[in-house]
Amino acid sequence: MSDAAAxxxxxxxxxxxxxPHMSPVAMRYAASLNRVVPPATSKSFRYLELGCGLGRSLTTLAAANPQGEFVGVDINSNHIAAVEKDVAAGELKNVQAIASDFASLSKDLGKFDFLTLHGVFSWVAPEVRDQILAVAKEHLAPGGLLLVSYNAMPGWAHLQPIRGILRQYAALRQGDTVQRIRDALNYLVFIRDKKARYFEDNPRAAAYVDGLLKQDLRYLAHEYLNEHWTSFYFSEVAGMFGSAGMAFVGSLPIHTNFWDLCVRPEFQELFRTTSNRLVTESHKDFCANTAFRWDIYANEPRVMQSPEERLKQIDDLYFRAARPNITLPHQVNLGVVTSTIQGPLYETLLKILSAKSLRLSEILKDKSVKGNPAADLIRAVDAGVAMGLFDVTAGPVTSTKTTTAGKVEIPSAFNRAVLAGDSLGGRPVALASVSTGTGHTLGDFDAAILHELTSGGTDGLPQRVDARLAGSGRSLQQDGKPVTDAAARQKLVESACDAFTTTSLPQLTQLGIVASAT
Ligand SMILES: C[S@@+](CC[C@H](N)C(=O)[O-])C[C@H]1O[C@@H](n2cnc3c(N)ncnc32)[C@H](O)[C@@H]1O
Structure with a gap:
């Protein structure tokens, strides 16, 4: 292990x-909700990801934002080689992948409008966190936004020993890292099943082990075997970024910016009487037992002076119904709070945003919402986004009814390469949409259907998908069990192909991910 890896x-x-939280569109919208002017993105912008790993967020966002320049940094040269392979296969001209530790980055990299790090801050040594703060100080442009994810307290309190058990047992084992984490996981299950007192006293930790059994061993090794793994209180992270001159300006997912969607009503008085955001964020984590945070910091944030300014600053964003055929009342469980959206204003907004994606200024001018104060309309749109009723996109999304009868193709070389490589790979597949400025995730089986559809057309589609499935070693599940009978599997494949062509294909066409073949 190199010293730089610490x-x-x-x-x-x-x-x-x-x-998707790493997308410029998500970060910009979250900042704007908190009255912070986000960087403009319509003409060009610069984006730096620290610890980009295999780079799927970086490359998908680069494919979805051709006007942006994307730079990924990772100490692991295998990771950087994988990013470079995807860049070449996807014909991306706007990505640079750098094999380096954070301390050795050149000042010549210049300033960035967005700086992101996911799955890094809680897992690296204290001196590497200092290096990250130094990189942010040097390279985040004034007004730029930084996204950092980390394991949070108090949600990790009862789970921290899981990491301790895995790491300590793995250290005693022989073999490579994957073998040692496998052994450690088996040991964890053994002591859980034999009702070791830790698990008896922490029943939620016992249930947590079941989730670990479904994970890839490589993920578990990176999550639990790093020497300096730790979880932070919000205030500790805010203190670190504060010392680097950065201010907290919001969080993701969007609903976390609304404390009434994060804590039960009996706590809400506490929030109404506290105006200091740094204090309310801590209250929120205690009331909601937060275990993971995605926080946004800004360098020299510029605070919006009025609601009109917000309208101006984010009027390049579009809003649309999150899915076709949503009906009200719409109930959503956001973890601690279950909320319901209903009422005439939401009915009207849902109707207009189901027909077409619109900018905020266009929503305000729509005849059907005449008479409603602008502030009420904007609040309803924001709350609708927070509760998953509406999506925010970087550009307009067509809502014309698309025909799926003809031959279809995938216009983006990046998406074609991802489909060719990752279909039936056992994990979700993200495809880039220039219309939305972000990636859209499909199951790996749906990805295989799309790949077959675009490479060979509709003739014999279920048979081709079934043959591919049979040869892949990947099984279909029904009622939580693998389907082994060939006839039952064929029937499932047929109905999956039908469902895909009637539901997913029109949506992918609207996103510009699929187009009619010319
Ligand atoms: C858990 S992975 C997350 C990867 C990616 N962000 C993702 O979410 O898929 C953390 C990454 O940080 C990289 N990393 C850790 N320490 C580093 C350092 N000092 N300098 C550069 N990269 C580092 C690792 O090689 C690894 O790829």
């Missing part, structure tokens, strides 16, 4: 994953 694993490669 206790971080470099002998096991990580797993690919796409995280």
């Amino acid at each position: 206790g971080y694993l470099t002998d096991v490669d990580y797993i690919p994953g796409f995280y």
Whole structure:
């Protein structure tokens, strides 16, 4: 292990994953909700990801934002080689992947409008966190936004010993890192099943082990075997970024910016009487037992002076119904709080945003909402986004009814390469949409259907998908069990192909991910 890695694993490669919170559109909207002017993105912008791993967030966002320049940094040269392979296969011209530790980055990299790090801050040594803060200080442009995710307290309090058990047992074992985490996991299950007192006293930790059994061993090695793994209180992280001159300006997912969607009503008085955001964030984590946070910090944030300014600053964003055929009342469980959206204003907004994606200024001008004060309308749109009724996108999304009868193709070389490589890979597949400025995730089986559809058309589609499935070693599940009978499997494949072509395909066409073949 190199000294620069400072206790971080470099002998096991990580797993690919796409995280939509890392998109400029999500960060911009979250900042704007908190009255902070976000960087403009319509013409050009610069984006730096620290610890990009296999780079699926970086490359998918680069494919979805061709006007942006994306730079990924990782100490693991295998990871950087994988990013470069995806960049070449996807014909991306706006990505640079740098094999380096954070301390050795050149000042010549310049300033960035967005700086992100996911799955890094809680897992690296204290001196590496200092290096990250130094990189942020040097490279985040004034007004730029930084996204940092980390394991949070108090949600990790009862789970911390899981990491301790895995790491301590793995250290006693022989073999490579993957073998040692496998052994450690078996030991964990053994003491859980034999009702070791820790698990008896912490029943939620006992249930947590079941989730670990479904995870890739490479993920578990990176999550639990790093020497300096730790979980932070919000105030500790805010203190660190504060000392680097950065201010907390919001969080993701969007509902976490609304404390009434995060804590039960009996705590809400506490929030109404506290105006200091740094204090309310801590209250929120205690009331909601937060275990993971995605926080946004800004360098020299510029605070919006009026609601009109917000309207101006984010009027390049579009809003639309999150899915077709949503009906009200719409109930959503956000972890601690279950909320319901209903009422005539939401009915009207849902109707207009189901027909077409619109900017905030266009929503305010729509005849059907005439008479409603602008502030009420904007609040309803924001709350609708927080509760998953509406989506925010970087550009307009067509809502014309699309025909799926003809031959279809995937216009983006990046998406074609992802589909060719990752279909039936056992993990979700993210495809880039230039219309939304972000990635959209499909199950790996749906990805295989799409791949077959675009490579060979509709003739014999279920048979081709079934043949591919049969040869892949990947099984379909029904009622939580693998389907082994060939006839039952064929029937499932047929109905999955039908469901895909009637439901997912029109949506992917609207996003510009699929187009009619020319
Ligand atoms: C858990 S992975 C997260 C990868 C990616 N962000 C994702 O979410 O898929 C953490 C990454 O940080 C990288 N890393 C750790 N310490 C580093 C350092 N000092 N300098 C550069 N990269 C580092 C690791 O190699 C690893 O790829």
